[in-house]
Amino acid sequence: METTSAPAGWHPDPTGRFEFRYYNGQRWTADVSLNGQRFIDEVAPVTPGHITPGHVTPGHVTAGHVTAGQAPRPGWAPAPATHPAKGFALASFWVGLGSFAFGWIPFVFVLGAGGAITAIVFGIIGLRRVRAGSGVGHGYAVAGIVLSLAAFGTATVGFFFTRQVLRELDQFFDVGEHTERVTGCALDDRLVRLDGSITNNDDSTHSYTIFVSYRDGDELLDTDQTVVRSVAPGATASFSTSAFVDAEQVQCTIDSVTGVAPFTATP
Incomplete structure (x- = not known):
């Protein structure tokens, strides 16, 4: 029956x-x-x-x-039919993947670490919903948690990269107290040579990039630059540059001094 x-x-x-x-x-x-x-x-x-x-x-x-x-009371009916959702599981997977993929980038590591924490929370919520029968996506939730744990590793790498970038930028912009001067400017058959020196008046060792120019009165003939590395506190280092110019007389000038460009290999 x-x-x-x-x-x-x-x-x-x-x-x-x-x-x-x-x-x-x-x-x-x-x-x-x-x-x-x-x-x-x-x-x-x-x-x-x-x-x-x-x-x-x-x-x-x-x-x-x-x-x-x-049976339920007359007139009772459950909410409209829905399929179990996997939103939290999918969110855990994609946020964890993004945090793992981009967490190593300098300065972005903060977002990578925050995303890893968020993905773990989403993954736990997703697993709880799967166990309760109100959600699906167990594999996505587990993968999201695993990726999030790995993302902490890439975020750590990003942290050290960020420290190195900040150190390089500081060395480039902060060259400390120094004194630079032109000690010689000679023109020999269109070849001009500038000799100079730079003294480190700071308390720490610095490297310098020195920008020079060659002029005939108000006319700019040419420019050049040279790098002086690892000048100890109180020490003076010499440098020289040269260029071919089409002029009868030349004035040699030091225009500016900065640190060495970030991540420039030491010769």
Whole structure:
């Protein structure tokens, strides 16, 4: 006996997998509800083979332990049907992947570390929802947590890269107190040579990039630059530059002094 006198409507799920299952007056359907949320049971619904005729008595929906009297109050219906969501699991995966891929970049490591923490939280929420039956995406959630843990490693690399970049920029812009001067400017058959010196008046060792120019009055003939490395405190280092110019007389000038360009290899 497959059908009973029970009315069509929501009744306690005879399989026990969900809270309620819809009975259409003839058979159980795949329309189920759990905690007020409506789902589609992807497992085959109750079939005549699952119903024992001897357990079905007048007034029962199916097996003897489920009766029409157990149905929800009249007019009750769960929320509109939805499929279990995997939003948190997917968010954990993509945020973890992005944090792992970009966390090594200087200054971006802060976002990488923050993203890793966020991805772990999303992954834990996703796993809890999977266990509760209200979510899917177990693999995405686990992958997101694993990527997040790895992202802490790349963020650590990014931290040290950032320190090195800041050190290089500081050495470039902060050259300390110094004194530079031209000690010689000679023109020999269109070849002009500038000799100069620079004294480090600071308390720490510095390297310098010295920019010079060659002029004939107000006319700029040429420019050049040279690098002087590792001048100790109080020490003076000499340097020279040269260029070919088309002039009868030349004035040699030191225009500016900066640090060595960041990440320039030491010769």
